[in-house]
Amino acid sequence: MKKILTSAIILLTSINQAHAFSQETHKRIVIDAVSYMEQNPQSTQYAALSQYALQNKMSVSQLAELLGQAAYDVDDFEDTFLCGAITGSCVQAPLWGAAESIVKYTSYWHFQNHTQGADQHGNDFGGYNYDKLTVWGTIDSLAAAWLKGDYLDDGKGRETGWFNADSSKYNSYDITEAHYRIDSQSNYNMYDDFEKIPFQPIDNLGQYWFQSYLDSGNPQVLGFVFHTTDLLQPHHTWTTSDLNHSSWEGWVKDYYDQEQLNDPSLIRQAINTFSPLDEASTDVRPLLTQGGSFSYAQGGIVLNSKDHYDRVDTAKQVIPHAIAMVVHLLNHAMVAR
Known part of the structure; x- marks a missing residue:
């Protein structure tokens, strides 16, 4: 019985470790992407985004909150x-994992x-x-x-x-x-x-919700697409529920502001590393895979190191790229609708 209970506790921990970026981080990434667009209206589709917010009877800040919350909510499906x-x-x-x-x-x-x-x-x-x-x-x-x-x-x-x-x-x-x-x-x-079980990849999840957004125009549905910033979480492209998964997630949330992981200059640089989608395309998966390729190439060290400065170095690459990916997705969503 003791062995069974111990295993259950370990597995409960493991399920908590499967979060990738915390839900709060997912939300912050989206809100910061909208903020970046507002600060850079000439190089983004901010005007169209503002009009989209108006069509949905809300301010841009309210739209950002809604989109961010939807990205947060995908973990609760x-x-x-x-x-x-x-x-x-x-x-x-797991039946033993009813914790909040x-x-x-x-x-x-x-x-x-x-x-x-x-x-x-x-x-x-x-x-x-x-x-x-x-x-x-x-x-x-x-x-x-x-x-x-x-x-x-x-x-x-x-x-x-x-x-x-x-x-x-x-x-x-x-x-x-x-x-x-x-x-x-x-x-x-x-x-x-x-x-x-060969679970379908997250880019297919993103594509499903992006097509649903094109069909419905629903901003909440568009927000679901942005959970694909998991692709900038190295554990989700190296693919493991272990190897410092949970502690990395918590570290990113705790140091998001202190280490200025949303530095606009880093976001601007990251935006230029993505190849934008063709305006006529309704398939966003090529862009999503670019994000996944970046985190796989740059973030492997956080699977094996808890060193603060190793994490700072990785986070200052993957978080700006996650925000940049959302900016590209928002730009595309505004011209494709």
């Missing part, structure tokens, strides 16, 4: 349930693995897949062992536990996975054992 291989009981997070702000299984859609090539869906870069990790830690391995054989909820009467046990809560395969299956292919056999 209740759209991904894993079901017990034996019990058939489907939950959105625990990250749900939905966070497994928030990776883009740059240590591997194309995945079995046909994406250029895959998402989280324990079986394909090239860097990992105890947390990754413990989760895979604890969830061994557990399957993605696919609705009532399909995959079940023993003796047809089935407490399906949400058809995550035919809804969530289908939404993120953009330009790729899936079959349910890919999702019937957690330790081998």
Whole structure:
């Protein structure tokens, strides 16, 4: 019993470590991107953004708050349930992990693995897949062992536990996975054992919500796209739930202002490193992958070092690039709508 409880505590810690950038940091990044546009109206689509805010009966600052909150909210989506291989009981997070702000299984859609090539869906870069990790830690391995054989909820009467046990809560395969299956292919056999599940990458999540924004014009939906700043979090492109994941997240939140991670001069430099999307394009994934490629190339040290100055050096690269990526996305959203 003691061993089981210890494992549960460790896994609870691991789920908290899967946050990537904290929700507060996600929100700050978006608000800072809007602020940068306001300060640089000649080189951004700030005028169109201001008009968009007016059309939605709010000020630009209110729009920034709404967009930032939506980016924050993606970690709280209740759209991904894993079901017990034996019990058939489907939950959105470990039953012992009911603590406030625990990250749900939905966070497994928030990776883009740059240590591997194309995945079995046909994406250029895959998402989280324990079986394909090239860097990992105890947390990754413990989760895979604890969830061994557990399957993605696919609705009532399909995959079940023993003796047809089935407490399906949400058809995550035919809804969530289908939404993120953009330009790729899936079959349910890919999702019937957690330790081998090839989750769709976060750029597909971003593309789904960007297309939904184009269809609806809804600013909250546009805000969901900006959770893709996870691509500037090195753990999400090297792909691991361990290796200082949680402490790095907390450090970024704690030192965001003190170390001036949103320095406008650094944002300006970062903006120039991205290749803007063609105005006629409705596919934002090439831009998102640029962000992921940058964090993979520049941020690996934070997986292995807790040194303050190593973290400052990395954060002063990835945070301005995250803000810059949102500026590019906002610019594109304003001309593409």
